[in-house]
Amino acid sequence: MxxxxxxxxxxxxxxxxxxxxxxxxxxxxxxxxxxxxxxxxxxxxxxxxxxxxxxxxxxxxxxxxxxxxxxxxxxxIDDDEISTDIVSIGSRVTVLDLEFNEELEYTIVGSAEADPFEGKISNESPMGKALLGRKVGDTVNVQAPDGTIKYKIKAIMR
CATH class of the missing domain: 1.10.287.180 (Transcription elongation factor, GreA/GreB, N-terminal domain)
Structure with a gap:
Protein backbone atom coordinates (compact mmCIF):
# COMPACT_ATOMS: atom_id res chain seq x y z
CA MET A 1 0.00 0.00 0.00
CA ILE A 77 3.64 24.12 -0.05
CA ASP A 78 5.88 26.91 -1.30
CA ASP A 79 4.30 30.37 -0.86
CA ASP A 80 5.97 31.56 -4.06
CA GLU A 81 4.22 28.84 -6.07
CA ILE A 82 0.72 29.62 -4.79
CA SER A 83 -1.34 31.19 -7.54
CA THR A 84 -3.69 34.07 -6.83
CA ASP A 85 -5.61 33.23 -10.02
CA ILE A 86 -7.08 29.91 -8.90
CA VAL A 87 -7.64 28.34 -5.50
CA SER A 88 -4.99 25.79 -4.60
CA ILE A 89 -3.56 24.26 -1.43
CA GLY A 90 -1.98 27.11 0.49
CA SER A 91 -4.39 29.75 -0.84
CA ARG A 92 -6.20 32.13 1.49
CA VAL A 93 -9.70 32.54 0.14
CA THR A 94 -12.35 35.11 1.01
CA VAL A 95 -15.85 33.87 0.26
CA LEU A 96 -19.30 35.37 0.62
CA ASP A 97 -22.01 33.17 2.11
CA LEU A 98 -24.84 34.03 -0.28
CA GLU A 99 -27.62 33.06 2.13
CA PHE A 100 -26.43 35.14 5.11
CA ASN A 101 -24.43 37.77 3.16
CA GLU A 102 -21.43 37.07 5.42
CA GLU A 103 -17.77 37.15 4.35
CA LEU A 104 -15.54 34.36 5.60
CA GLU A 105 -11.83 33.72 5.10
CA TYR A 106 -10.22 30.30 4.89
CA THR A 107 -6.76 28.97 4.22
CA ILE A 108 -6.72 25.70 2.28
CA VAL A 109 -4.24 23.29 3.90
CA GLY A 110 -3.54 19.57 3.92
CA SER A 111 -5.60 17.42 6.28
CA ALA A 112 -2.71 17.16 8.78
CA GLU A 113 -2.83 20.91 9.39
CA ALA A 114 -6.58 21.53 9.26
CA ASP A 115 -7.94 23.56 12.16
CA PRO A 116 -11.35 25.10 11.47
CA PHE A 117 -11.09 27.29 14.60
CA GLU A 118 -8.05 28.99 13.00
CA GLY A 119 -9.76 29.21 9.60
CA LYS A 120 -7.58 26.41 8.17
CA ILE A 121 -9.68 23.92 6.21
CA SER A 122 -8.54 20.69 4.65
CA ASN A 123 -8.25 20.25 0.91
CA GLU A 124 -10.23 17.04 1.51
CA SER A 125 -13.15 18.73 3.31
CA PRO A 126 -16.37 19.47 1.38
CA MET A 127 -15.55 23.21 1.42
CA GLY A 128 -11.92 22.64 0.43
CA LYS A 129 -12.89 20.34 -2.44
CA ALA A 130 -15.50 22.81 -3.68
CA LEU A 131 -13.02 25.72 -3.70
CA LEU A 132 -9.99 24.00 -5.26
CA GLY A 133 -9.41 25.00 -8.88
CA ARG A 134 -11.97 27.82 -8.78
CA LYS A 135 -11.49 31.54 -9.58
CA VAL A 136 -12.59 34.88 -8.17
CA GLY A 137 -16.24 35.42 -9.05
CA ASP A 138 -17.08 31.71 -9.16
CA THR A 139 -20.00 30.42 -7.09
CA VAL A 140 -19.52 27.08 -5.37
CA ASN A 141 -22.03 24.74 -3.77
CA VAL A 142 -20.94 23.02 -0.58
CA GLN A 143 -22.82 20.03 0.79
CA ALA A 144 -23.48 20.47 4.50
CA PRO A 145 -25.57 18.40 6.93
CA ASP A 146 -28.38 20.97 6.63
CA GLY A 147 -28.29 21.05 2.83
CA THR A 148 -26.35 22.91 0.16
CA ILE A 149 -24.66 26.21 0.98
CA LYS A 150 -23.69 28.63 -1.81
CA TYR A 151 -20.54 30.73 -1.60
CA LYS A 152 -19.12 33.29 -4.00
CA ILE A 153 -15.33 33.60 -4.17
CA LYS A 154 -14.38 37.23 -3.50
CA ALA A 155 -10.56 37.04 -3.27
CA ILE A 156 -7.65 34.62 -3.53
CA MET A 157 -4.43 35.45 -1.70
CA ARG A 158 -1.17 33.83 -0.65
Missing part, protein backbone atom coordinates in the same frame (compact mmCIF):
# COMPACT_ATOMS: atom_id res chain seq x y z
CA UNK A 2 1.40 3.38 -0.95
CA UNK A 3 1.18 6.15 1.59
CA UNK A 4 -0.64 9.28 0.50
CA UNK A 5 1.02 12.64 0.18
CA UNK A 6 0.68 14.97 3.15
CA UNK A 7 0.49 18.62 2.13
CA UNK A 8 2.11 20.94 4.67
CA UNK A 9 2.97 24.60 4.92
CA UNK A 10 6.49 25.33 6.22
CA UNK A 11 4.88 26.21 9.58
CA UNK A 12 2.95 22.94 9.63
CA UNK A 13 6.13 20.99 8.86
CA UNK A 14 7.93 22.69 11.74
CA UNK A 15 5.01 21.97 14.09
CA UNK A 16 5.02 18.24 13.22
CA UNK A 17 8.81 18.02 13.55
CA UNK A 18 8.62 19.63 17.00
CA UNK A 19 5.83 17.26 18.07
CA UNK A 20 7.86 14.27 16.88
CA UNK A 21 10.97 15.46 18.71
CA UNK A 22 8.96 16.03 21.91
CA UNK A 23 7.40 12.57 21.63
CA UNK A 24 10.72 10.81 21.06
CA UNK A 25 12.86 12.69 23.56
CA UNK A 26 10.58 13.77 26.39
CA UNK A 27 7.43 11.65 26.34
CA UNK A 28 9.19 8.34 25.67
CA UNK A 29 11.36 8.92 28.75
CA UNK A 30 8.34 9.89 30.87
CA UNK A 31 6.48 6.72 29.87
CA UNK A 32 9.56 4.54 30.41
CA UNK A 33 9.95 6.05 33.90
CA UNK A 34 6.28 5.31 34.68
CA UNK A 35 6.71 1.71 33.53
CA UNK A 36 9.84 1.35 35.65
CA UNK A 37 8.03 2.84 38.65
CA UNK A 38 5.04 0.53 38.14
CA UNK A 39 7.34 -2.50 37.94
CA UNK A 40 8.78 -1.52 41.30
CA UNK A 41 5.34 -2.17 42.85
CA UNK A 42 5.92 -5.88 42.23
CA UNK A 43 3.48 -8.34 40.67
CA UNK A 44 2.48 -7.00 37.22
CA UNK A 45 -0.46 -9.39 36.77
CA UNK A 46 -2.73 -7.11 38.83
CA UNK A 47 -0.86 -3.83 38.46
CA UNK A 48 -3.15 -1.13 37.05
CA UNK A 49 -0.35 1.45 36.93
CA UNK A 50 1.75 -0.91 34.79
CA UNK A 51 -1.14 -1.65 32.42
CA UNK A 52 -1.93 2.05 32.06
CA UNK A 53 1.71 2.93 31.38
CA UNK A 54 2.01 0.15 28.77
CA UNK A 55 -1.17 1.37 27.04
CA UNK A 56 0.18 4.91 27.06
CA UNK A 57 3.44 3.63 25.59
CA UNK A 58 1.58 1.86 22.77
CA UNK A 59 -0.40 5.02 21.95
CA UNK A 60 2.77 7.10 21.99
CA UNK A 61 4.61 4.70 19.67
CA UNK A 62 1.60 4.69 17.33
CA UNK A 63 1.63 8.52 17.22
CA UNK A 64 5.39 8.56 16.60
CA UNK A 65 4.98 6.12 13.70
CA UNK A 66 2.15 8.24 12.27
CA UNK A 67 4.21 11.45 12.54
CA UNK A 68 7.20 9.79 10.90
CA UNK A 69 5.01 8.56 8.03
CA UNK A 70 3.48 12.02 7.56
CA UNK A 71 6.92 13.65 7.49
CA UNK A 72 8.24 10.99 5.11
CA UNK A 73 5.41 11.76 2.68
CA UNK A 74 5.35 15.52 3.22
CA UNK A 75 4.89 17.81 0.23
CA UNK A 76 5.82 21.32 1.29
Missing amino acids: TEKEVFLTPEGLEKLEMELEEAKVVKRKEVADRIKQALAFGDISENAEYDQAKNEQAKLEERIAKLEAMLRNAVI
Whole structure:
Protein backbone atom coordinates (compact mmCIF):
# COMPACT_ATOMS: atom_id res chain seq x y z
CA MET A 1 0.00 0.00 0.00
CA THR A 2 1.40 3.38 -0.95
CA GLU A 3 1.18 6.15 1.59
CA LYS A 4 -0.64 9.28 0.50
CA GLU A 5 1.02 12.64 0.18
CA VAL A 6 0.68 14.97 3.15
CA PHE A 7 0.49 18.62 2.13
CA LEU A 8 2.11 20.94 4.67
CA THR A 9 2.97 24.60 4.92
CA PRO A 10 6.49 25.33 6.22
CA GLU A 11 4.88 26.21 9.58
CA GLY A 12 2.95 22.94 9.63
CA LEU A 13 6.13 20.99 8.86
CA GLU A 14 7.93 22.69 11.74
CA LYS A 15 5.01 21.97 14.09
CA LEU A 16 5.02 18.24 13.22
CA GLU A 17 8.81 18.02 13.55
CA MET A 18 8.62 19.63 17.00
CA GLU A 19 5.83 17.26 18.07
CA LEU A 20 7.86 14.27 16.88
CA GLU A 21 10.97 15.46 18.71
CA GLU A 22 8.96 16.03 21.91
CA ALA A 23 7.40 12.57 21.63
CA LYS A 24 10.72 10.81 21.06
CA VAL A 25 12.86 12.69 23.56
CA VAL A 26 10.58 13.77 26.39
CA LYS A 27 7.43 11.65 26.34
CA ARG A 28 9.19 8.34 25.67
CA LYS A 29 11.36 8.92 28.75
CA GLU A 30 8.34 9.89 30.87
CA VAL A 31 6.48 6.72 29.87
CA ALA A 32 9.56 4.54 30.41
CA ASP A 33 9.95 6.05 33.90
CA ARG A 34 6.28 5.31 34.68
CA ILE A 35 6.71 1.71 33.53
CA LYS A 36 9.84 1.35 35.65
CA GLN A 37 8.03 2.84 38.65
CA ALA A 38 5.04 0.53 38.14
CA LEU A 39 7.34 -2.50 37.94
CA ALA A 40 8.78 -1.52 41.30
CA PHE A 41 5.34 -2.17 42.85
CA GLY A 42 5.92 -5.88 42.23
CA ASP A 43 3.48 -8.34 40.67
CA ILE A 44 2.48 -7.00 37.22
CA SER A 45 -0.46 -9.39 36.77
CA GLU A 46 -2.73 -7.11 38.83
CA ASN A 47 -0.86 -3.83 38.46
CA ALA A 48 -3.15 -1.13 37.05
CA GLU A 49 -0.35 1.45 36.93
CA TYR A 50 1.75 -0.91 34.79
CA ASP A 51 -1.14 -1.65 32.42
CA GLN A 52 -1.93 2.05 32.06
CA ALA A 53 1.71 2.93 31.38
CA LYS A 54 2.01 0.15 28.77
CA ASN A 55 -1.17 1.37 27.04
CA GLU A 56 0.18 4.91 27.06
CA GLN A 57 3.44 3.63 25.59
CA ALA A 58 1.58 1.86 22.77
CA LYS A 59 -0.40 5.02 21.95
CA LEU A 60 2.77 7.10 21.99
CA GLU A 61 4.61 4.70 19.67
CA GLU A 62 1.60 4.69 17.33
CA ARG A 63 1.63 8.52 17.22
CA ILE A 64 5.39 8.56 16.60
CA ALA A 65 4.98 6.12 13.70
CA LYS A 66 2.15 8.24 12.27
CA LEU A 67 4.21 11.45 12.54
CA GLU A 68 7.20 9.79 10.90
CA ALA A 69 5.01 8.56 8.03
CA MET A 70 3.48 12.02 7.56
CA LEU A 71 6.92 13.65 7.49
CA ARG A 72 8.24 10.99 5.11
CA ASN A 73 5.41 11.76 2.68
CA ALA A 74 5.35 15.52 3.22
CA VAL A 75 4.89 17.81 0.23
CA ILE A 76 5.82 21.32 1.29
CA ILE A 77 3.64 24.12 -0.05
CA ASP A 78 5.88 26.91 -1.30
CA ASP A 79 4.30 30.37 -0.86
CA ASP A 80 5.97 31.56 -4.06
CA GLU A 81 4.22 28.84 -6.07
CA ILE A 82 0.72 29.62 -4.79
CA SER A 83 -1.34 31.19 -7.54
CA THR A 84 -3.69 34.07 -6.83
CA ASP A 85 -5.61 33.23 -10.02
CA ILE A 86 -7.08 29.91 -8.90
CA VAL A 87 -7.64 28.34 -5.50
CA SER A 88 -4.99 25.79 -4.60
CA ILE A 89 -3.56 24.26 -1.43
CA GLY A 90 -1.98 27.11 0.49
CA SER A 91 -4.39 29.75 -0.84
CA ARG A 92 -6.20 32.13 1.49
CA VAL A 93 -9.70 32.54 0.14
CA THR A 94 -12.35 35.11 1.01
CA VAL A 95 -15.85 33.87 0.26
CA LEU A 96 -19.30 35.37 0.62
CA ASP A 97 -22.01 33.17 2.11
CA LEU A 98 -24.84 34.03 -0.28
CA GLU A 99 -27.62 33.06 2.13
CA PHE A 100 -26.43 35.14 5.11
CA ASN A 101 -24.43 37.77 3.16
CA GLU A 102 -21.43 37.07 5.42
CA GLU A 103 -17.77 37.15 4.35
CA LEU A 104 -15.54 34.36 5.60
CA GLU A 105 -11.83 33.72 5.10
CA TYR A 106 -10.22 30.30 4.89
CA THR A 107 -6.76 28.97 4.22
CA ILE A 108 -6.72 25.70 2.28
CA VAL A 109 -4.24 23.29 3.90
CA GLY A 110 -3.54 19.57 3.92
CA SER A 111 -5.60 17.42 6.28
CA ALA A 112 -2.71 17.16 8.78
CA GLU A 113 -2.83 20.91 9.39
CA ALA A 114 -6.58 21.53 9.26
CA ASP A 115 -7.94 23.56 12.16
CA PRO A 116 -11.35 25.10 11.47
CA PHE A 117 -11.09 27.29 14.60
CA GLU A 118 -8.05 28.99 13.00
CA GLY A 119 -9.76 29.21 9.60
CA LYS A 120 -7.58 26.41 8.17
CA ILE A 121 -9.68 23.92 6.21
CA SER A 122 -8.54 20.69 4.65
CA ASN A 123 -8.25 20.25 0.91
CA GLU A 124 -10.23 17.04 1.51
CA SER A 125 -13.15 18.73 3.31
CA PRO A 126 -16.37 19.47 1.38
CA MET A 127 -15.55 23.21 1.42
CA GLY A 128 -11.92 22.64 0.43
CA LYS A 129 -12.89 20.34 -2.44
CA ALA A 130 -15.50 22.81 -3.68
CA LEU A 131 -13.02 25.72 -3.70
CA LEU A 132 -9.99 24.00 -5.26
CA GLY A 133 -9.41 25.00 -8.88
CA ARG A 134 -11.97 27.82 -8.78
CA LYS A 135 -11.49 31.54 -9.58
CA VAL A 136 -12.59 34.88 -8.17
CA GLY A 137 -16.24 35.42 -9.05
CA ASP A 138 -17.08 31.71 -9.16
CA THR A 139 -20.00 30.42 -7.09
CA VAL A 140 -19.52 27.08 -5.37
CA ASN A 141 -22.03 24.74 -3.77
CA VAL A 142 -20.94 23.02 -0.58
CA GLN A 143 -22.82 20.03 0.79
CA ALA A 144 -23.48 20.47 4.50
CA PRO A 145 -25.57 18.40 6.93
CA ASP A 146 -28.38 20.97 6.63
CA GLY A 147 -28.29 21.05 2.83
CA THR A 148 -26.35 22.91 0.16
CA ILE A 149 -24.66 26.21 0.98
CA LYS A 150 -23.69 28.63 -1.81
CA TYR A 151 -20.54 30.73 -1.60
CA LYS A 152 -19.12 33.29 -4.00
CA ILE A 153 -15.33 33.60 -4.17
CA LYS A 154 -14.38 37.23 -3.50
CA ALA A 155 -10.56 37.04 -3.27
CA ILE A 156 -7.65 34.62 -3.53
CA MET A 157 -4.43 35.45 -1.70
CA ARG A 158 -1.17 33.83 -0.65
